[in-house]
Amino acid sequence: MEAGMVTPAPALVRFSGIQKTYDGEHLVVKNLDLDIRKGEFITLLGPSGSGKTTTLMMLAGFEVPTHGEIYLADRPIKTMPPHKRDIGMVFQNYALFPHLTIAENIAFPLSVRKTSKADVQERVAAALRMIKMENLAHRRPGQLSGGQQQRVALARALVFNPQLVLMDEPLGALDKRLREQMQLEIKQLHETMGITIVYVTHDQSEALTMSDRIAVFNDGIVQQIDKPDALYEHPVNSFVAHFIGENNVLAGTVETVDKDYCRVALTGGGAVTARAVNVSGAGASTALSVRPERIAIVTDDSSSDGPNRLPARVQNTIYLGDHALAVLDVAGNGEFMVKLQPGAHGSLRHGKSVFITFRPEDCLALDPV
Numbered sequence: 549m550e551a552g553m554v555t556p557a558p559a560l561v562r563f564s565g566i567q568k569t570y571d572g573e574h575l576v577v578k579n580l581d582l583d584i585r586k587g588e589f590i591t592l593l594g595p596s597g598s599g600k601t602t603t604l605m606m607l608a609g610f611e612v613p614t615h616g617e618i619y620l621a622d623r624p625i626k627t628m629p630p631h632k633r634d635i636g637m638v639f640q641n642y643a644l645f646p647h648l649t650i651a652e653n654i655a656f657p658l659s660v661r662k663t664s665k666a667d668v669q670e671r672v673a674a675a676l677r678m679i680k681m682e683n684l685a686h687r688r689p690g691q692l693s694g695g696q697q698q699r700v701a702l703a704r705a706l707v708f709n710p711q712l713v714l715m716d717e718p719l720g721a722l723d724k725r726l727r728e729q730m731q732l733e734i735k736q737l738h739e740t741m742g743i744t745i746v747y748v749t750h751d752q753s754e755a756l757t758m759s760d761r762i763a764v765f766n767d768g769i770v771q772q773i774d775k776p777d778a779l780y781e782h783p784v785n786s787f788v789a790h791f792i793g794e795n796n797v798l799a800g801t802v803e804t805v806d807k808d809y810c811r812v813a814l815t816g817g818g819a820v821t822a823r824a825v826n827v828s829g830a831g832a833s834t835a836l837s838v839r840p841e842r843i844a845i846v847t848d849d850s851s852s853d854g855p856n857r858l859p860a861r862v863q864n865t866i867y868l869g870d871h872a873l874a875v876l877d878v879a880g881n882g883e884f885m886v887k888l889q890p891g892a893h894g895s896l897r898h899g900k901s902v903f904i905t906f907r908p909e910d911c912l913a914l915d916p917v
């Protein structure tokens with residue numbers, strides 16, 4: 549759609565042809581078209597410097613797009629100041645006011661909005677109940693743990709019932725356990741309150757846990773926007789396949805293409821059949837992607853010969869409690885990972901010769917890396 553054509557959209561937020569440069573030369577957001585639906589939990593996921601925070605800051609109103617327009621509930625907002633946008637925000641470093649109590653911190657957005665005193669009291673009490681911190685209302689931020697401070701930041705972002713809440717790495721400063729607990733709490737708040745959340749992280753497991761949809765960023769370009777399972781099962785290119793979940797890569801050349809499948813000669817020897825996801829045709833270089841849990845190790849020579857059976861040599865095995873990993877040498881890839889049942893790794897000694905098998909549908913032929 550053209551940026552100038554304001555047609556009503558079901559989206560709460562629409563980025564239309566958005567570009568951003570800070571120095572007038574290098575585009576850090578290259579050409580962003582993204583619709584965010586009302587009530588959705590959408591995550592911007594990508595490596596450091598890929599443009600996630602910049603995108604969020606343009607939506608919040610702290611950065612102005614160089615080109616394009618952003619619509620909030622169908623209104624162009626490029627020139628609207630941040631405080632008029634009705635957007636709540638939570639950042640990594642909490643940014644609570646150290647000299648104010650917890651209750652005063654949470655009340656702050658309401659006092660800016662000139663809410664009546666009785667209303668403020670009621671809403672702050674409800675917000676404190678929501679984060680289960682009623683008994684800590686009179687403490688100051690310095691007297692709270694990291695997780696408690698992050699809860700207060702959350703309450704402060706939600707207390708004025710914004711239609712949209714932006715969160716930029718809100719759990720980045722917390723340890724793993726607390727982070728996982730807070731992920732579930734935020735998810736629950738999202739479900740009970742029906743708000744729209746735009747969440748930024750570079751942690752793919754966090755994105756998979758929390759999101760309705762994930763936009764995968766790389767170098768200022770959205771590579772793919774999809775539901776978590778679709779990103780994992782149907783990555784459109786090697787970048788997404790590598791960024792989401794564990795992944796084995798085998799380099800090769802496409803020999804033949806037959807509808808959705810292709811036959812690939814591996815650079816390190818052997819040939820396999822793969823889904824032709826992102827290859828231009830016969831003769832093209834490709835990177836095959838196979839997930840560690842979609843591979844079987846066969847030690848018995850006499851077992852049946854499928855289309856994808858490759859000789860492998862055991863490097864070592866890693867015991868991880870609920871599962872184990874075998875590290876193999878396969879077609880020149882010396883770090884080829886296969887996920888095993890716990891206990892199944894006992895017989896796989898270093899140097900042992902085995903075969904691996906996997907289904908053609910579990911092997912994706914993607915752009916070369």
Ligand SMILES: Nc1ncnc2c1ncn2[C@@H]1O[C@H](COP(=O)(O)OP(=O)(O)OP(=O)(O)O)[C@@H](O)[C@H]1O
Pocket residue numbers: 570571576594595596597598599600601602603750
């Ligand atoms: N205020 C600024 N002035 C100049 N360049 C900036 C500014 N803010 C960000 N950049 C540059 O823009 C690019 C994108 O930065 P951005 O902060 O959006 O990345 P990010 O995806 O949020 O990364 P991270 O995961 O590290 O937070 C980077 O190359 C960064 O150096």
Ligand SMILES: [Mg+2]
Pocket residue numbers: 600601602
């Ligand atoms: Mg950032």
